[in-house]
Amino acid sequence: MIVETQVACFDSLPLDCGVALSPVEIAYETYGQLNSSRSNAILILHAFSGDAHAAGISHEGGKPGWWDNAIGPGKAFDTSQYFVICTNVLGGCKGTTGPASIDPSTGRPYGMKFPVISISDMVRLQKKLVNHLGIERLLAVAGGSMGGMQVLEWAVAYPEAVACAIPIATTSRHSAQQIAFNEVGRQAIMADPDWCDGDYYNKKPPARGLSVARMVGHITYMSDDSMREKFGRRFRTQEPLPDFSSVFEVESYLRYRGSQFVDRFDANSYLYITKAMDLFDVTNGHASLAAALERTQSRFLVISFTSDWLYPTYQSLEIVSALRGRNRDVAFCELQSNYGHDAFLVDVAEQSELIRGFLASTYREKVARAS
Amino acid sequence: MSAVAHELRHPSVRDVFGRSDYAIISQIVEPNTRVLDVGCGEGELLHWLALHKGVDARGVEIVGSKVQRAIARGVSVYQGDIDQGLADYPDDAFDYVILSQTLQEVRKPLKVMKEMMRVGRRAIVAFPNFGHWSVRLTHLWSGRAPRTKLFPHDWYDSPNIHFLTVHDFESLAAKMKWPVERAIYLSGDSEVKLFPNLMAEVGVFLIRK
Numbered sequence: 151m152i153v154e155t156q157v158a159c160f161d162s163l164p165l166d167c168g169v170a171l172s173p174v175e176i177a178y179e180t181y182g183q184l185n186s187s188r189s190n191a192i193l194i195l196h197a198f199s200g201d202a203h204a205a206g207i208s209h210e211g212g213k214p215g216w217w218d219n220a221i222g223p224g225k226a227f228d229t230s231q232y233f234v235i236c237t238n239v240l241g242g243c244k245g246t247t248g249p250a251s252i253d254p255s256t257g258r259p260y261g262m263k264f265p266v267i268s269i270s271d272m273v274r275l276q277k278k279l280v281n282h283l284g285i286e287r288l289l290a291v292a293g294g295s296m297g298g299m300q301v302l303e304w305a306v307a308y309p310e311a312v313a314c315a316i317p318i319a320t321t322s323r324h325s326a327q328q329i330a331f332n333e334v335g336r337q338a339i340m341a342d343p344d345w346c347d348g349d350y351y352n353k354k355p356p357a358r359g360l361s362v363a364r365m366v367g368h369i370t371y372m373s374d375d376s377m378r379e380k381f382g383r384r385f386r387t388q389e390p391l392p393d394f395s396s397v398f399e400v401e402s403y404l405r406y407r408g409s410q411f412v413d414r415f416d417a418n419s420y421l422y423i424t425k426a427m428d429l430f431d432v433t434n435g436h437a438s439l440a441a442a443l444e445r446t447q448s449r450f451l452v453i454s455f456t457s458d459w460l461y462p463t464y465q466s467l468e469i470v471s472a473l474r475g476r477n478r479d480v481a482f483c484e485l486q487s488n489y490g491h492d493a494f495l496v497d498v499a500e501q502s503e504l505i506r507g508f509l510a511s512t513y514r515e516k517v518a519r520a521s
Numbered sequence: 522m523s524a525v526a527h528e529l530r531h532p533s534v535r536d537v538f539g540r541s542d543y544a545i546i547s548q549i550v551e552p553n554t555r556v557l558d559v560g561c562g563e564g565e566l567l568h569w570l571a572l573h574k575g576v577d578a579r580g581v582e583i584v585g586s587k588v589q590r591a592i593a594r595g596v597s598v599y600q601g602d603i604d605q606g607l608a609d610y611p612d613d614a615f616d617y618v619i620l621s622q623t624l625q626e627v628r629k630p631l632k633v634m635k636e637m638m639r640v641g642r643r644a645i646v647a648f649p650n651f652g653h654w655s656v657r658l659t660h661l662w663s664g665r666a667p668r669t670k671l672f673p674h675d676w677y678d679s680p681n682i683h684f685l686t687v688h689d690f691e692s693l694a695a696k697m698k699w700p701v702e703r704a705i706y707l708s709g710d711s712e713v714k715l716f717p718n719l720m721a722e723v724g725v726f727l728i729r730k
Contacts, residue, residue: 449597470599474609479579481597483588503593511595515571 151222153179153206153215155238157245160278166268173254176279177202177238177245181221182229184285189517191285192227192509193276194236195293195300197495198367198423199415201244204236205229219498226502232289232509237279239300240272241422249418250351260418262348267422269296269430273303277311289517290509292316294494295461296423302432302469305446314449314512316505318494319458321465322439322472323431328460331370332424335363339417348418360417361408368407373457373490440472449516450480451508453501455493481508541707542621542647543569545725549645549703550574554616557581557641559603559633560623564591571596579615581606604628607636615641622723624648625681631693638699638730647725650706652686652718671722687717687724694728703727 155177162172179202184191194204194217205221207214215236220226227234238246241264249264256263280288291304291312298320305315321328339345342359350356372380381400390396436442450473454466463484473480485500487493494501543566550556552574558567561580568591571578580598582588583606591598599606604627618641620633625648627633637644649671650656659667666676674681687706694701706713706721713720 451592471609474599475611477611477614479577479597480599481592482599482601483585483592484600485589486585500589504589507593507595511571514595 151181151206152209153181153203154209155179155202155245158279158282160275160282163240163271163275163278165265165271167266169265171240171247171265174240174247174275175245175251176240176247176275177242178279179203179205179215179236180283181205181234182232184233184283188285189287189289190231190513191233191235191280191283191288192290192292193280193288193304194221194227194234195276195291195297195304196236196239197293197295197297198427199411200238200297201242202236202238202246203244205234217495219496220502220505226498226505227292227509228506231513235280235283237276239296239423240275241267241419241426243416243419246275248416249348249422250416259351261351262418262421264418264422266429267426269299269303269426270307272426273300273307276300276304277308280311287311287313289513290314290316292318292505293320294318295320295491296427298461299427299430299432302443303430305448305450306432306442309445309447312446312448313516314451314508315446316451316453316508317466317469318453318501319455319461319466319491320469321461322433322442322469324428325465329428331366331460332428334366336421336424338362338366339420342417345417348421350417355412356417357409357412360412360415360420361405363417363420364411364415365404365408368404370460371491373459373488375457375488376490376492379488438472439468440475443469443472443478444476446473446478448479449508449512450478451504452480452482453494453504454484455487455489455491455497456484457488458491458493460491541710542723542725545705545707546619546621546645546647547574549725549727550576550617550619552576555579555614556617556619557607557610557615558619558621559607559637560620560626561591561596561598563587564594564596564598566619566621567591567596567598568594603633607633607640610640612639613642617641617643617645619645621645621647622649625651625683625685628682630683630685634693634697638697638728643702643727643729644699645725645727646690647723648685648690649681650687650718650721650724651684652688653722654719657719687721690724690726694726699728699730701726701728 163174164170203215204217205215223230238244241248253260298317301317339359342356345356384399386397386402454463470482487497489497555577558580567578570576588600618637655669656667705725706717707723
């Protein structure tokens with residue numbers, strides 16, 4: 151399946167910080183066919199460094215999508231039955247308006263003049279796109295990590311527009327530890343002299359800072375077990391010498407992932423998006439988490455993973471407990487996996503079973519019955 | 522033919538489950554109600570109730586692989602421990618709370634029962650009857666922890682940690698002032714009418730608060 155990223159443009163988007171972005175563009179891809187009653191649409195929400203290319207083979211790069219193992223004919227999100235949409239988030243650097251976009255008032259990239267954005271701003275823009283595609287109610291919104299935060303925001307902000315919500319390996323708000331890791335990443339970028347207060351476009355980008363930020367990120371996405379299995383204490387170099395020229399496999403891997411990231415990601419997007427994640431709290435404007443989630447009208451499927459120490463199971467359980475406290479329809483399962491936070495992207499066999507059954511029963515009960 | 526006898530022979534229920542207690546429970550539950558099955562296993566009963574009686578079905582189950590199969594079936598199941606798994610639910614959240622073949626396995630049966638009566642308007646409890654004649658005879662003759670068709674485990678690896686009889690349950694219900702709306706006693710696939718404490722393999726009780 152060859153897919154192409156498309157772009158929709160809107161005149162203006164009001165932001166939580168009080169200003170409006172105009173114009174604003176959003177990149178998206180779609181897979182499968184929208185049915186005649188427009189009741190089979192699923193919105194997939196990507197994690198921190200993802201993009202709109204979730205499935206299929208991209209027309210330009212020839213690369214598979216980031217969740218290609220979960221989206222496609224016969225897969226968890228079965229494109230022979232459902233119409234699947236994935237967008238790039240606001241503040242991103244893969245086609246949606248972000249700090250690298252041109253500021254119409256200056257004719258130059260926004261850089262740090264880009265307004266501070268929030269998870270709910272991202273969701274507001276996605277809602278515009280979904281409306282633009284002629285869809286009033288989504289069968290499902292689903293995503294892991296930061297994608298899961300957007301799922302929660304969708305279910306609270308637009309309760310009538312979400313038949314079911316699938317937040318995976320996520321939280322209703324970041325803990326001090328999660329904020330701390332993000333801050334290390336941001337400081338690594340800002341400490342790079344090439345960052346130039348965010349004004350590095352058309353110059354040398356802050357590659358070293360961004361690459362170190364990504365290295366830290368990768369450590370938090372894996373688990374002690376998965377790193378031991380993948381690298382152990384093996385050396386990259388033949389003869390380990392007692393000096394800095396010897397390189398462990400794990401060091402080489404992190405350096406490689408770091409430098410690869412520089413080619414595909416914008417450092418300012420890193421700053422803005424991690425800030426949006428840190429500031430996110432679905433409880434904002436409500437008396438409690440339960441009060442916020444009481445607004446929802448969706449069925450929920452909440453999934454966590456045993457070895458995920460970045461978004462531990464207790465954070466999923468806080469969401470589940472609040473939903474049960476308000477007698478909302480929620481299924482919860484903690485899946486066994488050694489892959490750490492990455493599990494929702496790589497260890498998808500059991501997760502797919504859950505999602506497939508959950509979507510099918512929601513479609514049967516909530517959508518087919520109503521139409 | 523009585524409703525119970527009919528239900529026991531009804532192929533759609535019995536063949537699906539191979540369990541008489543499920544057949545009885547599926548008959549007791551009124552259509553379009555809210556049902557919580559505590560210790561719901563792979564969600565077979567809930568799935569059946571959702572499809573055939575239009576109930577709003579929820580479950581609690583501790584074993585991860587069972588939770589996975591139940592959710593894959595489309596049933597909203599929460600992976601958690603029964604002894605404390607009901608605490609989150611508000612009062613009267615359900616019309617029925619089902620506890621099938623599990624009461625004898627929980628650490629604190631009375632606490633679980635009280636929680637069930639808090640979150641539900643009614644409870645349906647099914648359990649193996651330790652007063653059955655085969656249990657009494659085996660214990661009397663062997664002088665050891667009884668192993669029967671109903672209680673097939675050795676004492677050291679049995680999931681059962683409490684042993685109760687039909688009479689025990691009735692006296693608890695009386696003590697707690699939970700009126701028994703229905704009591705159905707089963708032996709194999711048949712209903713027992715006489716001497717249930719001696720003859721019933723399984724007791725199924727519908728109680729309310």
